[in-house]
Amino acid sequence: xxxxxxxxxxxxxxxxxxxxxxxxxxxxxxxxxxxxxxxxxxxxxxxxxxxxxxxxxxxxxxxxxxxxxxxxxxxxxxxxxxxxxxxxxxxxxxxxxxxxxxxxxxxxxxxxxxxxxxxxxxxxxxxxxxxxxxxxxxxxxxxxxxxxxxxxxxxxxxxxxxxxxxxxxxxxxxxxxxxxxxxxxxxxxxxxxxxxxxxxxxxxxxxxxxx
Amino acid sequence: xxxxxxxxxxxxxxxxxxxxxxxxxxxxxxxxxxxxxxxxxxxxxxxxxxxxxxxxxxxxxxxxxxxxxxxxxxxxxxxxxxxxxxxxxxxxxxxxxxxxxxxxxxxxxxxxxxxxxxxxxxxxxxxxxxxxxxxxxxxxxxxxxxxxxxxxxxxxxxxxxxxxxxxxxxxxxxxxxxxxxxxxxxxxxxxxxxxxxxxxxxxxxxxxxxxxxxxxxxxx
Numbered sequence: 104x105x106x107x108x109x110x111x112x113x114x115x116x117x118x119x120x121x122x123x124x125x126x127x128x129x130x131x132x133x134x135x136x137x138x139x140x141x142x143x144x145x146x147x148x149x150x151x152x153x154x155x156x157x158x159x160x161x162x163x164x165x166x167x168x169x170x171x172x173x174x175x176x177x178x179x180x181x182x183x184x185x186x187x188x189x190x191x192x193x194x195x196x197x198x199x200x201x202x203x204x205x206x207x208x209x210x211x212x213x214x215x216x217x218x219x220x221x222x223x224x225x226x227x228x229x230x231x232x233x234x235x236x237x238x239x240x241x242x243x244x245x246x247x248x249x250x251x252x253x254x255x256x257x258x259x260x261x262x263x264x265x266x267x268x269x270x271x272x273x274x275x276x277x278x279x280x281x282x283x284x285x286x287x288x289x290x291x292x293x294x295x296x297x298x299x300x301x302x303x304x305x306x307x308x309x310x311x312x313x314x
Numbered sequence: 315x316x317x318x319x320x321x322x323x324x325x326x327x328x329x330x331x332x333x334x335x336x337x338x339x340x341x342x343x344x345x346x347x348x349x350x351x352x353x354x355x356x357x358x359x360x361x362x363x364x365x366x367x368x369x370x371x372x373x374x375x376x377x378x379x380x381x382x383x384x385x386x387x388x389x390x391x392x393x394x395x396x397x398x399x400x401x402x403x404x405x406x407x408x409x410x411x412x413x414x415x416x417x418x419x420x421x422x423x424x425x426x427x428x429x430x431x432x433x434x435x436x437x438x439x440x441x442x443x444x445x446x447x448x449x450x451x452x453x454x455x456x457x458x459x460x461x462x463x464x465x466x467x468x469x470x471x472x473x474x475x476x477x478x479x480x481x482x483x484x485x486x487x488x489x490x491x492x493x494x495x496x497x498x499x500x501x502x503x504x505x506x507x508x509x510x511x512x513x514x515x516x517x518x519x520x521x522x523x524x525x526x527x528x529x530x531x532x533x534x
Binding site: 125231 | 405
């Protein structure tokens, strides 16, 4: 965590009374550290990783590479665990990553109705809405209503496939490469990939949106 | 367990509210809470399935009325006390009054990279997979009072096996301390109308990841 972060947290936390949750979590940390189960510095290191290294930028690179490298795309759809592990530069993703490909007639959406299962290693920690009751309840029976909450309307005849993450398998949506991007580099393509398009609650940006 | 956590298909929760430029954490205690929970998992205090069961066992009004990390904090308090890692008196005082349980591992800075690497849930199969890709199967109509990963909305319905995902640790067993009891895992695909009736979106298909004990042949 940087000094700037510390400063903002100070401002937020000490400008008023400590919240009940802050006190309870602080008590947990103090007691568990005094008991010898953990070193608070290890918590700092873990948090730093979640705030910086582990995030949707990893998934963005996977998608951009799939868009620009046909062999990688085939390997990704065939076995995402293996493809992403060979990719380098990002953490091992465990053994159970599955990439599901959008097509002109099929749109994929990822949800976890039972808790909050999400492909942390490629997308980071899930956003609050992904873990919320409205999303978890509605994605499986009213996906078009959910997409409308994101401002997204799909063609009425688009087939919708919802993947409920009820085991340790984890899913990432491989969106379609936007038209008008012929000849674009992997880096330029990456600018079109949003977190939500890898969950299925969004589409990639169009070239004119990043011009 | 047929709890409020099993939300698929429920009505009345309102619109999804995406947050623009959402931060990774909304307060420092959320980050500490996440890390503390991961730390206890990393030293082997409990498994991921026991941890999920711990969240599901929160009283419904707490489950629905708490933020995500608020639930994690309460689960952590409950499990720490229930498993003898600390006393409720110590958490209330914010100081340890007694030595901790003797553990083989301690979460140190050097251990952090390992905690960030997701484990494998694959296990050696003791029998071949019972069902084949393309086969129609019915999910069992089961209502265990303990942890399960078969959502209510998907019970008692016929779907098609789309993929076999290997043999995995079985959460229903692990969560009750009955061992890993590895089971074949399948992607099971349902027509929207099978799950939600004739008014369902005709373009909708839904899949769950289904462990073999959740499934039975369509013909007895």
